[in-house]
Amino acid sequence: xxxxxxxxxxxxxxxxxxxxxxxxxxxxxxxxxxxxxxxxxxxxxxxxxxxxxxxxxxxxxxxxxxxxxxxxxxxxxxxxxxxxxxxxxxxxxxxxxxxxxxxxxxxxxxxx
Amino acid sequence: xxxxxxxxxxxxxxxxxxxxxxxxxxxxxxxxxxxxxxxxxxxxxxxxxxxxxxxxxxxxxxxxxxxxxxxxxxxxxxxxxxxxxxxxxxxxxxxxxxxxxxxxxxxxxxxx
DNA sequence: CAGTATCCCGGCAGATACTG
DNA sequence: CAGTATCTGCCGGGATACTG
Numbered sequence: 001x002x003x004x005x006x007x008x009x010x011x012x013x014x015x016x017x018x019x020x021x022x023x024x025x026x027x028x029x030x031x032x033x034x035x036x037x038x039x040x041x042x043x044x045x046x047x048x049x050x051x052x053x054x055x056x057x058x059x060x061x062x063x064x065x066x067x068x069x070x071x072x073x074x075x076x077x078x079x080x081x082x083x084x085x086x087x088x089x090x091x092x093x094x095x096x097x098x099x100x101x102x103x104x105x106x107x108x109x110x111x112x
Numbered sequence: 113x114x115x116x117x118x119x120x121x122x123x124x125x126x127x128x129x130x131x132x133x134x135x136x137x138x139x140x141x142x143x144x145x146x147x148x149x150x151x152x153x154x155x156x157x158x159x160x161x162x163x164x165x166x167x168x169x170x171x172x173x174x175x176x177x178x179x180x181x182x183x184x185x186x187x188x189x190x191x192x193x194x195x196x197x198x199x200x201x202x203x204x205x206x207x208x209x210x211x212x213x214x215x216x217x218x219x220x221x222x223x224x
Numbered sequence: 225c226a227g228t229a230t231c232c233c234g235g236c237a238g239a240t241a242c243t244g
Numbered sequence: 245c246a247g248t249a250t251c252t253g254c255c256g257g258g259a260t261a262c263t264g
Contacts (some may be wrong), residue, residue, distance in 0.1 A: 015217035016210055017141055022222055024136050026237070029128055043246050054238050059247055068222055080245045081244080090220040097216055098128055100209050105127035108202040110134055110180055138257065155226050166258050171227055192225040193264080 022068050023094070027053055027061050032087070035071060036095055040084040070094070134180050135206070139165055139173050144199070147183060148207055152196040182206070 023029060027050060034049045035041060041049075047058055062085060065071040070091040076082040135141060139162060146161045147153060153161075159170055174197060177183045182203040188194040 014214070015222075016145070016214040018222055019213045019217040020136065020141055022217075024132065029132055033128070047246095052238095054240090055247065056239085056249090057237060060237095069220060075246095078245095079244095081247080083246060090216075090222075093220075094216055097209065097212050100212070101131045102126070102128040104202075104206055104209055105131040105134075108181060108205075110127070110130055110202075159226095164258095166260090167227065168229090168259085169257060172257090187226095190225095191264095193227080195226060 022065075022070065023098075025061065027057060028065065029098075031058075031061055031065065032070065032091060032094070032098075035085060035087045036091070040074070040086045043083050043085070046085065134177075134182065135210075137173065139169060140177065141210075143170075143173055143177065144182065144203060144206070144210075147197060147199045148203070152186070152198045155195050155197070158197060 023032065030050055031046070034046060038045075038049075043058075043062075047053060047055075050058065062071065062073070066073050069088055071085050072088055074084045074086070076084070135144065142162055143158070146158060150157075150161075155170075155174075159165060159167075162170065174183065174185070178185050181200055183197050184200055186196045186198070188196070
């Protein structure tokens with residue numbers, strides 16, 4: 001191996017790192033998972049599924065996921081308020097990749 | 113959709129969450145990337161590639177990656193000390209998945 | 225050279241109360 | 245119902261100095 005002044009492409013903002021920031025964090029994966037399994041879901045329904053999540057955290061996560069185009073927010077003009085969330089095409093395309101990641105983890109029986 | 117008391121499998125310690133914990137964190141991805149590109153690499157060489165990483169963080173990350181079977185540590189009994197790191201088979205199998213994750217991110221031009 | 229030992233800080237995550 | 249406002253604690257990440 002030649003001793004060039006090699007630098008990993010990940011040192012810049014590479015897509016891989018961006019991806020990790022999108023789906024990283026304590027709850028993102030569960031949120032994506034729940035939305036994927038359930039079609040359109042209302043805020044409180046989602047919160048019930050994600051046992052133990054707080055409003056601050058869930059609302060912030062949903063906002064981030066919406067901003068980066070992974071989920072859509074649909075607000076119905078009703079009283080009391082009604083808002084439904086669902087996955088986007090981008091998110092649906094992500095699922096198979098997450099599946100293979102999951103399979104990989106099981107195959108090698110990864111422990112933390 | 114039937115209103116069962118559905119619970120996302122991710123609520124337990126699912127493989128997907130485990131995977132994310134293994135490769136999550138600020139530097140894990142760059143470390144894996146650097147090791148993957150470089151065969152066996154010595155500690156300080158790796159540190160140079162990961163511009164800005166501190167000893168505490170690098171050492172801790174490497175220990176974790178070793179414990180979960182993603183990298184191997186080979187210590188040569190020399191003075192001064194010499195230690196080389198490289199990826200395991202498990203890690204090599206992970207790379208294509210990370211590639212597809214990267215591609216996915218580029219395809220949808222994900223911003224943070 | 226390849227790490228530990230210490231100390232430190234900012235930001236994620238959470239609890240709780242409140243509101244359109 | 246679907247969130248915000250506010251406060252708090254903890255820990256991942258970091259700087260620096262030291263050692264087998």
